Amino acid sequence: MSVITLLPLFVFTFVFTICGVNGRSFSIDYQNDTFLKDGVPFRYISGSLHYSRVPSHYWKDRLEKLYAAGLNAVQTYVPWNFHEPTPGVYDFDGDKDLVQFIQIAQEVGLLVILRAGPYICGEWEMGGLPSWLLTIKPNIALRTSDPVYLFYVDQWLSSLLSYMSPFLYANGGPIISVQVENEYGDYFACDHNYMNHLAQLFRQSLGPDVVLFTTDNASVNALRCGTDPSLYATVDFGVTANPMQYFEIQRQFEPHGPLVNSEFYTGWLDYWEYPHQTLDSKVLADNLNMILELNASVNMYMFEGGTTFGFNNGADTANATVYLPVTSSYDYNAPLTEAGDPWEKFALIKQVISKYQPVPSYTPPATPKTAYGNVAMVEYAWLLDSPQMITKNITSDAPVTMEVLGQSFGYVIYRTSGPLSSLPSGSTLTVLGVHDRAVVYVDDSLQGILTRIEAINTNLSLVLKSSITSQSQISIVVENMGRISYGSMINDFKGILYGVEINGTPITGWTSQSIPLNDTTRIHFQELAANNIKQSTAFFRGFFSSGKIPNDTFLSLPDWTKGQAFINGFNLGRYWPGEGPQKTLYVPANILKADPAMNELILFEIDNAPCLPPFEACYAAFVSV
Secondary structure, eight states, X not given: OOOOOOHHHHHHHXXXXXXXXXXXXXXXXXXXXXXXXXXXXXXXXXXXXXXXXXXXXXXXXXXXXXXXXXXXXXXXXXXXXXXXXXXXXXXXXXXXXXXXXXXXXXXXXXXEEEEOOSOXXXXXXXXXXXXXXXXXXTTOOTTTTOHHHHHXXXXXXXXXXXXXXXXXXXXXXXXXXXXXXXXGGGSTTOOHHHHHHHHHHHHHHHOSSSEEEEEEESSHHHHHHHOOTTSEEEXXXXXXXXXXXXXXXXXXXXXXXXXXXEEEESSOOOBTXXXXXXXXXXXXXXXHHHHHHTTOEEEEEEEEOOBOOTTOBOEEEETXXXXXXXXXXXXXXXXXXXTSOBOHHHHHHHHHHTTTSOOOSOOOOOOOXXXXXXXEOOEEEEGGGOGGGOOEEEEESSOOOTTTTTOOSSEEEEEEOSOOOOBOTTOEEEEEEEESEEEEEETTEEEEEEEGGGSSSSOEEEEOSSOBOTTXXXXXXXXXXXXXXXXXXXXXXXXXXXXXXXXXXXXXXXXXXXXXXXXXXXXXXXXXXSSSOOOSSEEEEEXXXXXXXXOBEEEXXXXXXXEEEEETTEEEEEEOTTTOSOOEEEEOGGGSOOTTSOEEEEXXXXXXXXXXXXXXXXXXXXXXX
């Protein structure tokens, strides 16, 4: 963690923004409808690559591949919650080293378009907003002029933007433009005072000359709410028979200046339980050609989607009635695969770009992949018998949310803390507000699973298989599957929101236990034995070698049900192969250990492991595709 103090830095960068370095400048020529770079007309052809979704080990490899495709810029989001996990403490180290990413981009010959937020969407948890905002003020009005929200926004952005200022193009860096907020026109609040406040803050932090812009869906209503007179309005849209129809909407708000599509979609995101999304490569290339024929600047979203490692995936809603969590894979059917490999779409895009500007003659190779084979799971621990995994307890009449526990990600265990009334099997247990998925036990007997995916905000019930005595304990393990990242429901609290009932009678007396699952060394494993192995909410561990020079690989779990995977303590993401569409988890080589060290694989199986005696199916597989 590194706390950044920035007042002297701000004074330094303000002077250099005005003066420029060696005459460097980037601006908008409204008279000739173009950007100017060092006084010369300029059009960017950019691709989105999120540094938060690619290990820093591979940043140079991926950025070089963007350059090899003929691109002259990279666009990236800055997720606030990625860098400020707790108020006032900023983390820009390791895979979060944004400065290093920007410097590498410049080294390989790419300009940078920075999407600074504070809200980013990006199918990222809570749209990049930190969940601790919900604890500061439970009814906080996010993305508005709410003074509590703005207080923390101002602190974050003042720090971030002053940190970025030395890397503006005029100051010798590669950043040519900075986006303010993101697709605000689709947000219900339509708070122009908020957008104006952000515009002034960005201008104060970055100086008077930097190109600041907004991005909105290409509709009049969206741009009416999403723009500010002091910011350049751009649009986003995907493949279409007539790109000009969308640029004409931009022209209603920017009569002069360059045409810009800030998100030209190369594919689409995936939701659990829905088919994998694809977009025909030839159709995409033809549409890109139509955009470039108009002399428009364009950013392809995504050029590589990468992976939303850990618990960082977001979620959408459908008509505010269906909860749609996004997969850990953010492949996006992009020109570079999730693992960063070029394929047909890459080649066709490069061919189109070559008609408009010089492109490198070489095509970069795929990164090496290795199938490490099967890994037997040889050790075991049950979550409900692992008190050392609990980082915080709160005992109260009703369950408390994950946010009250001071927790952003992972799981919460809710246990009854007092005697219960005796009830027969067949009683109905109702959880009031499941966010997002609950595994229910009576003592150590699994009763069933409740999921918000089926009903976004309703009370969910199941019939108890077991009877209840005064000595029974009800335990409910609730998973945060990703906070909503788009739309009006981003104030997305996690856990049990309103309480638990049996046969309509509230159950009082609960202990809420925090399981952030951010330290796998806390797990106390035992040898996998034939007696009393729980198949749900259980940890399984195995070990494997990845050779003298580890390569990328993919973790395949066809016989497992749903859970989280860790290698050497690194959280790869979620698996749910039966529901799909994601079938494997990408494993970057940099998290593997070279021989003679052994790698540790831990699976946290939530639903049903394939680990009944004699344990023949209790294994994972590493494959090369």
